[in-house]
Amino acid sequence: MFDKKEIEEIQATREKWENEKLQKSLAREKERKEVFTSISGTPIERLYTPLETAELHYNEKLGFPGDYPFTRGVQPTMYRGRFWTMRQYAGFGSARESNERYRYLLDQGQTGLSVAFDLPTQAGYDSDHPLSMGEVGKVGVAVDYIGDMRLLLKDIPLDKVTTSMTINAPATVLLAMYLAIADEQGVSYDKLGGTVQNDILKEITVRGQYIYPPVPSMRLTVDLIEYCFKNVPKWNSISISGYHIREAGSTAAQEAAFTIADGIAYVQACIDRGLDVDKFAPRLSFFFNAFTNVLEETAKFRAARRYWAKVMKERFGAKDPRSMMLRFHVQTGGVTLTAQQPLNNIVRVGLQAYAAALGGCQSLHTNSYDEALCLPTQQAVTVALRTQQMVAEESGATDTIDPLAGSYYVEDLTDKIEAQIDAYIQKIDHMGGTLAAIEQAFIQQEIQQSAYRYQKEIESKERVYVGINKYTMEDEPLKNLLRVDMKVGEAEASKLKEMRVRRDGARWEKALQNLRQVTLSDQNVMPAVIEAVKADATIGEICDVWRAIYGEYKPKQFF
Template sequence: MFDPDELEEIREAKAEWEDETLGPTLDRFGERKEEFTTDTGGNVVKRLYTPDDADVDYDEDVGFPGEKPYTRGVYPTMHRGRLWTMRQYAGFGTAAETNERFRYLIDNGSSGLSLAFDLPTQMGYDSDAMMAAGEVGKSGVAIDSLHDMETVFDGIDLGEVSTSMTINAPAAVLLAMYVALGDKQGVPREELRGTIQNDIMKEYIARNLYIFPPEPSMRLITDIFEFCAAETPKFNTISISGYHIREAGSTAAQEVAFTLGNGIQYVEAAVDAGLDVDDFAPQLSFFFNAHNNILEEVAKFRAARRMWAKIMEERFGAENPKSMQLKFHTQTGGSTLTAQQVENNVVRVAYQALAAVLGGTQSLHTNGKDEALSLPTEKSVRTALRTQQILAHESGAADTIDPLAGSYYVEALTDDIEDEAFDLLDEVDERGGMLDAVKNQWVQREIQDVAYERQREIEEGERVIVGVNEYQVDEEPTVEVQEVSEEEEQKQVESLDARKDDRDEEAVEAALEDIRAAANGDENLLPLIVTAVKAYATVGEICGVLREEFGEYEPGMA
């Protein structure tokens, strides 16, 4: 953006400033520390940034919102036209309790619902399974059958809400339940809006909530791509998640690289299955973390958009502009929350939410201050939602598009993150692609190395965590926590038993056998799973059939 003569003049002026103005001040006072780095330690932060550090080509590197390279946003008006979707994660105990929380959020202005599932549901077990004992309803809502989904959304029109479901290995089953419920409500399938996470790669990398080996898992994902392209075109078929990669300890650049690497793996699987990239790619979405370093996070989001546009056009030959647009949801950083001085978490979440908005997110979840201790209480959820509303209506952060563009530091940092992330993707390709790099544990080791170093810095006081290793207090106030009782678990099991007693067992068995047959062929499984859930076949029964036919994944298996 600057001609060579101007840049040379700036370099000379900077050298003069360093000698005549900066030097005497450093000699007398010094600086707070010898070296400053970005939040994840991936980049050294210079003392001063000038045009010489951010000599970008405006058309090629920055551009305009809604046009390639999408650095400034995927839509022409961004938040001036429509605010981001304000989602609040909910789901705990019974379906009836979750329905109550959803109604509360809608009444308080939430524009999107985000459904959390308990551990048994995420692992494809019913609430009466031996493996589920003690975990029913603890980390999210227990969903055993379509009856539970009906209860969760009782009185809520699926045609009026957008719902995000954090589910991966059994994603096909929970999506089928949502589609079946829409059918029962009379909502046309093409009007259903929302997202399923459906990102099994990040489970192998960071969370370990997988069921099936990679190959059949990829088959389920591509079946979903094909089904939704034809049946639910407004529903995002996958939320390729960097969130949990960052929660596991990665740097910002690793979060971008490994997330986009997973995206590449899914696109390749779909193309290999015979799908046209421009038929399914517009329904892909992403899910990123927002941490405390505001400027690094903004640069991360801008770099990710620019990278995905290049990848889709140059690597996969996408022609539809929507195939190149990286649309993403953001959640504030759970791993940054502290059990000590929990009120400080309100401030952390607000800054992280600001970074997401300045970075152009399409939807946002703000964590409750107490999530380092338990499921969030109703009061803390309201505060988290109000944080977004204050940001939207009082801060001015959403009044102009990409307001930090042109900042010498932000543009330089955007370039740095992009360069580092592409270098990591090159190494992934050298290792045979993301799937092989994950199977061989290379990705996991790269993240673990960073996480170890960060923890060492905290323990040795090199990295300040307010209220943890600096600015502690002797006593902590009593904090109200949300708990799920054993009685509620028993109620869920009794409800499941009652539903099984009421259903047509012959219809259930026939539907499960159709799924079994299709699992051994190449027929799309989604229509058959929809039929099964409409007969009130359970998550555990459907996943049980697929376990028998596909097998279960063990780390290190080929």
């Protein structure tokens, strides 16, 4: 970015500055720490100058927004065109209660829905299954069969909102229910927009909501991706998620690296199925975390975008630029929230949302300040939504594209994170790919080691965590926390019992039998799943068909 003569001049000035001014200042007063490091363990220099970015080839490494390698963003106008989609993840209790929360959020200016399902739904169990005891409606909404989906989406026009569903192992079932409701509303599939998470690999490594072993799980994943690009063209058929990798304790660089490793595995699986990369890749989407270190997070988003573009172009031979774009949702860091002095979390979320904006996200969920204590209350959700509205409309971060580009520090950090991603991808390739690296517990152990190191840094006070290891105080417990009644479980179970008596038994049995046959063939399961949900088959019944065929995943335990 600078010519040789300028670099030499800067070098000379820098040496003079170091020898004279800096040395004197350090002799007077030492710096706060011997070594400064980012959360990813990258050493941070005192000062960044053009000397660090002298090798930066602008067109090759940064380019222009909407152009390869997309370092500066995936659209030509970014937030000068329109803001990211403001999408608060919500859902609790019954479908009726969740529907009320969604309609409230839409009234408050939210622009997309994000459905949280309860754990039984995520694990493919009905509300009356023994393992569902105590869990029904707790961390999300209970959806057992199409009737619940009908209530959940009541009076929400599916051709006007986009819906993100955090569902993985049984993603095909929930998408089938959504499509069936679209049929009832008379909305054609090409008008539907939204996302299913459908990312089973991170369930196996870090999030724990798996059902089947990795290989058959990948079959269901690819079936959904294939069905969507053929029938629901605007639907994001997977959201390859680093969010939970980070929550489990990874560094920023590991989050990007392991997410991209998972992404490579999915693309390879689709190609192995015989799908054309430029047909399905434009509908792949990503989901990242944002922690409080604004500069490191921004660099992470930029590095991930650049690296993914290279992977798609060079490794997979994509030709369509849309196949190379890393489009992503961000959720602010749940694990950074403290139960102590909870109002401090509002500020953390503000900084994290700012990082997401500077990093060029396509949609954003901002956490509520009370989430280290309970599910968010309406008041806390409103503050969280207002936070991202302020970042969008008051902070100025959205007035120009990729505003931190050209910062000597941020460009250097972007390069360093990209190099860390590359080192991991090479290592994982060497191990035989992502599934092999998961099987050998390499990815899981790397994450756990980082979680352990972070905990030690907090406890030794090497890293400050306000309200936890510094500036602590006794605080009054928050009052009026949101609670889900245990009765939700009983109500759901009895509703289910009635439905099972009421439904057309012959149609139901035929649909499940057909699903069984299709699963054993090499046909795509989606049409059979849609037929089954329309025949009032429950999520547990459908997942049991596959449990009988595939068995269940049992992870090895290590720590």
